[in-house]
Amino acid sequence: MLTWLANFSHLLSPLNLFRYLTFRTIGAAGTGLFLVFFFGPTIISALRLKQGKGQPIRTDGPQSHLLTKKGTPTMGGLMILCGLLVSALLWCNLDSPYVWIVLFVTVGFGAIGFYDDYLKVTKQSHDGFSGRMRLVLEFAIAFAGCFAIVQVGAPGATSLAVPFVNGYVVDLGWGFLLFGPFVVVAFGNAVNLTDGLDGLAIVPVMIAAATLGLIAYLVGNLFFARYLGINHVPQAGDLVVVCGALIGAGVGFLWFNAPPAQIFMGDTGSLALGGLLGAVAVTIKHEIVLAVIGGLFVMEALSVVVQVASFKLTGKRVFRMAPIHHHFEQLGWSEAQIVMRFWIVAFVLAMIGLSTLKLR
16 A cells, blocks of 8 residues: 555655565564554453453363463454554555455455354354364365466466476466365464464464565566576565565564463464465465475374374374374473474474575
8 A cells, every 4th residue: 555655756765665575575564563562462451351261271182271371362363463454455565466365365264263263262162163164164265365366367377386396387277276275275274273382383374474475575576586497476576565464463463472372363363374374375386385384384284184094093093192282292391392393393494495496
């Protein structure tokens, strides 16, 4: 929205800064941070008042959580989404269709998560609405987003780029409308599964957002895209501003979510942020690289899949508890150790993901 100020740069030359993605990304990050940090205490107080007992704690989870996390309010994702949306709408070039597509998926997934959180809090139960219906709604939103990407008509919109190989892409055709939504839904739920300890999910989300934002900047620039041998997606560069807004809002949220957490992001935040990352990756044609950058989330999701499959087939568990961060809790690792070490893993995987840009 603020990009229109650049039209008056002939009157005041500093206004020309609003043309640059780097300046607008910093502005979006700063705005998101300020909004969440400034309004956070008010939102937390309101949620605590409305929720009373806070998020219900699973009795079949780590027993320590019944003491340390009981009474903590949830739906903190509302803080992140408000900061993210306001700053993105202020600082993005709203002529870019990809900004609207990514924000649509983010808000849609956030609404699903909010309704699920609402049911859990009001019922004081872990049973939200039907898991099958939840997946149907997620796929419907992701499908609409991917269909819009195809309709925009960018070159290679239905293709799948293979990392480490220069210029090698597979055109999925209309199969993209199956693959793309799967990536978005899978990543949304992978982040959701990771959100189990104070601060565990939000920092890897910010690391992944920073990495994808950098890639989006390069993908949206024809010169850099040709130099690196990656798909050029016109108008995708502004997704770096969206990622910047997420990082700023995420830092503000971390202030309140750091151990011991004053608030949990809940499904409202984790589903929305995972959906955002998935939608950005699908837009910039880096779906496979997303699995590397977000490898921590993939590991968490796979641990649940393996645990469930093993128990159903053999009656035995592979992990002491799933998702895998609970396994390490059962091994005696402290919450701080798990969170910090998982942050390190997320950072290393992001660096490996970035290396795919030049190893072609």
